[in-house]
Amino acid sequence: MRLVALDTLAERVGLRRGQGAAEARAMCPSLDVIIDDPAADRAFLEGLADWCDRYTPLVALDGKDGLFLDISGCAHLHGGEKALVDDVLSRLFLLGIEARAVISSSAGLSWAVARYGNAAVIAPEDAERVLAPLPVAALRLPAETVALLERVGLKEIGDLLHAPRAPLTRRFGSLLLLRLDQARGHADEPLSPRLPVPSFSAERRLAEPLQEEEHILELARHLSHDVRLSLERHGEGGRLFELLLIRVDGRVFRIQAHAAVPLNDADRIAALFRERLQAVHDDLDAGYGFEVLRLSVLRSERLDPAQQDFSGVPDESQPLAAFADKLCARFGPDCLTFATLAESHLPERAGGFAPLTDVAAVIGSRPVDEKACPENRPLRIFTHPELVEATAEVPDGAPRSFNWRKTQYRVARAEGPERVAAEWWIDGEGHPTRDYFRIEDQEGRRFWLFREGLYGRETSLPRWFMHGVFA
Amino acid sequence: MAEKAVQRETVLSLRETIAQIENRRLPGVVRAAQAADPAGFRRQREEGSRNKILPLGVPPLDDVLGGGLPLAGMTEIRNAETRDAGAAAGFVTALAVLCQRRKREKGHLGPVLWISQGLASREAGLPYAPGLKSYGLDIERFLFVSIRTVKDALWVAETALSVPVFAAVVLEIRGNPACLALSESRRLHVRARAGGVPLLLFRQAGEEEASSAFFRLQIKPASAGERPLPDGSMLCGSIGHPAFHVLVEKSRAYASADIFLEWNAHDRRFYPIEQSVASQADGQSANSVDPFSASVGRSSGADQMGRLLAYARAS
Known part of the structure; x- marks a missing residue:
């Protein structure tokens, strides 16, 4: 076992990273050793990144222990850059996290100063002055390059700043100069945010944290009003909404709600979250309350304003969409389904149900091919055909009687067979052919049975299955 | 004074019309007036609700049901055994087809919502789209919800009933769950009426269980007729239109009802079939003996009713 990370106290005692745990114990017998758990560290860092959403929507993860926040245009909301850094650090301190933060004009410079320097806000013109005394390791270079640079005496970044570029590239590779330019702000370094940036959002920060569900809903309604205004201005309607709740202790909850039609009605948006909150009720632990609420529109579509007519026939798509939204919010998007037909010989493939994500599927008429739908199909079908024991007079004829679910049925009439071959282009060859029979038993129940395999050609012991029931 | 009242009523009815056109809830004034003035508004309403009956086209059944299927409210359809679920599903689907056709004729969308408890559709099979289509249902307007628990199914049904879009809502429940007792069925019934x-x-x-439904019908399977040939004769040994044996267990009529029907998917309507043919084809074995004589003036749950004063709760 080797040490991978140390706290301040351990560093002061003189322990090093990479040291064996036994050796460290010998140096400091009261040492607390905690097993490294990279997955948990990662989850914690992501939790922090979520929490940083309160400052800017553009948050990117950096390695195992850093976060990049793109605060372009956000700083003034928090009282300036210095105030922003102080706010971040003091809040993190209260959460029990030791952190360093630097604001500068490039990600590379912030990275370097946060780890090796000592400044909070760096103006663009000061970049080279601050960078010069830092060690070359601050340039995010591989360890070999750093060792190589140090061996030739280039120990500080200042030594590189004014050195000729061509020999440096030839000797140490292009990465060195790229990193150098990125730190100086000469080369662009795009950050990739963890989460897509919402097109519209509205936010409230509260002095008094909220705990009650009704209060959250009420606030969500207010936020929907704000979002509605910007949606209306752009002529759009939201399809996917997200309510972000930041708890006092820094835990972040995201609740998404899907709408079946583009929405820009505040009440309808708020109603989506009423159902969602009901559904996630137990998972949403309010603890000491939520202090930041943000409603964002993650996906939106064009929504042309519609005019009500006076024909007296109300528009039926809206109530239907509201119903679909309520159901999806409560039971998930797969709950409400609509019937689909497919061109297939196999009965179980010919008809099915697909989740209704867009009400237009029901409103608009889908052209259904008449040929796709043969006559004499049962009203209900078993997802998995059930094995029955049947006795037939002749091996490839209709059954005389059969046992289904431990009951014997005597066949009064039978129609068939209807031969359905396997779909070799999907299943491959060698799948048995089916012979379907419509059967009526002596009490008038009508069933759909099939025999799997052609007698004599494909199998010598064909099996019988119950596949559906007729009206 | 009288003139003033007439004017007031005109204004109120105009407001109601506007509210309907704008697809809003009734304004408070009109609602208050409706509550306060049962004589005027109620009468109109009842006249309206009398129209809300869908004749099934089979005179004996329509007589027992008081004109047909009520279009606002709950009707219970049950079958005794899982293996009869096909027949009952067929009857329910036929009713849904009729409701949907009526709604479509009025220019509405007329979607049908089928809510099924997960257990029910696992035991008796899922609705099958091609089968429903050849049965006469417009499957482009067919929505299906499969829900694990009865409680959730009830919630979905209630939500659906508050949306005045659906041509029919089918709630498929297996057995007699405790959470669908009299009070819950009352609640559903009131929602459906509203x-x-x-x-x-x-x-x-x-099982047979007291509920708030207008009617309770038990559906049993019945032998189908034979397939007609173009020249008018019947194809021997073929299976024709689906047939049902309908027992009316709860109704307002004081008469036994034991009706045989068949559903013609092409015409999208029920036809009565002669009982003699049906009962002969019903497959009753020759030596079966009725334990009790059929009682008159009782619904057809008959033989048990004599010794029961009230139903024990089945759930």
Whole structure:
């Protein structure tokens, strides 16, 4: 076992990273050793990144222990850059996290100063002055390059700043100069945010944290009003909404709600979250309350304003969409389904149900091919055909009687067979052919049975299955 | 004074019309007036609700049901055993087809919502789209919800009933769950009446149980007729239109009802079939003996009713 990370106290005692745990114990017998758990560290860092959403929507993860926040245009909301850094650090301190933060004009410079320097806000013109005394390791270079640079005496970044570029590239590779330019702000370094940036959002920060569900809903309604205004201005309607709740202790909850039609009605948006909150009720632990609420529109579509007519026939798509939204919010998007037909010989493939994500599927008429739908199909079908024991007079004829679910049925009439071959282009060859029979038993129940395999050609012991029931 | 009252009523009815056009809830004034003035408004309403009956086209059944299927309220359809679920599902689907056709004729969308408890559709099979289509249902307007628990199914049904869009809502429940007792069925019934939506409670493999439904029908399988040939004769040994044996267990009529029907998917309507043919084809074995004589003036749950004063709760 080797040490991978140390706290301040351990560093002061003189322990090093990479040291064996036994050796460290010998140096400091009261040492607390905690097993490294990279997955948990990662989850914690992501939790922090979520929490940083309160400052800017553009948050990117950096390695195992850093976060990049793109605060372009956000700083003034928090009282300036210095105030922003102080706010971040003091809040993190209260959460029990030791952190360093630097604001500068490039990600590379912030990275370097946060780890090796000592400044909070760096103006663009000061970049080279601050960078010069830092060690070359601050340039995010591989360890070999750093060792190589140090061996030739280039120990500080200042030594590189004014050195000729061509020999440096030839000797140490292009990465060195790229990193150098990125730190100086000469080369662009795009950050990739963890989460897509919402097109519209509205936010409230509260002095008094909220705990009650009704209060959250009420606030969500207010936020929907704000979002509605910007949606209306752009002529759009939201399809996917997200309510972000930041708890006092820094835990972040995201609740998404899907709408079946583009929405820009505040009440309808708020109603989506009423159902969602009901559904996630137990998972949403309010603890000491939520202090930041943000409603964002993650996906939106064009929504042309519609005019009500006076024909007296109300528009039926809206109530239907509201119903679909309520159901999806409560039971998930797969709950409400609509019937689909497919061109297939196999009965179980010919008809099915697909989740209704867009009400237009029901409103608009889908052209259904008449040929796709043969006559004499049962009203209900078993997802998995059930094995029955049947006795037939002749091996490839209709059954005389059969046992289904431990009951014997005597066949009064039978129609068939209807031969359905396997779909070799999907299943491959060698799948048995089916012979379907419509059967009526002596009490008038009508069933759909099939025999799997052609007698004599494909199998010598064909099996019988119950596949559906007729009206 | 009288003139003033007439004017007031005109204004109120105009407001109601506007509210309907704008698809809003009734303004408070009109609602208050409706509550306060039962004589005027109620009468109109009842006249309206009398129209809300869908004749099934089979005179004996329509007589027992008081004109036909009520289009606002709950009707319970049950079958005794799971293996009869096909027949009952066929009858329910036929009713849904009729409701849907009526709604479509009025220019509405007329979607049908089928809510099924997960257990029910696992036991008796899922609705099958090609089969429903050849049965006469417009499957482009068919929505299906499969829900694990009865409680959630009830919630979905209630939500659906408050949306005045559906041509029919089918709630398929297996057995007699405790959470669908008299009070819950009352609640559903009231919702269905308020929403003006027919709710078909399809109780699969369930016992007879007191409920708030207008009617309770038990569906048993019946032998189908034979397939007609173009020249008018019948194709021997073939299976024709689906047939049902309908027992009316709860109704307002004081008469036994034991009706045989068949559903013609092409005409999209029921036809009566002669009982003699049906009972002969019903497959009763020759030596079966009725334990009690059929009672008159009782619904057809008959032989048990004599010794029962009230139903024990089945759930």
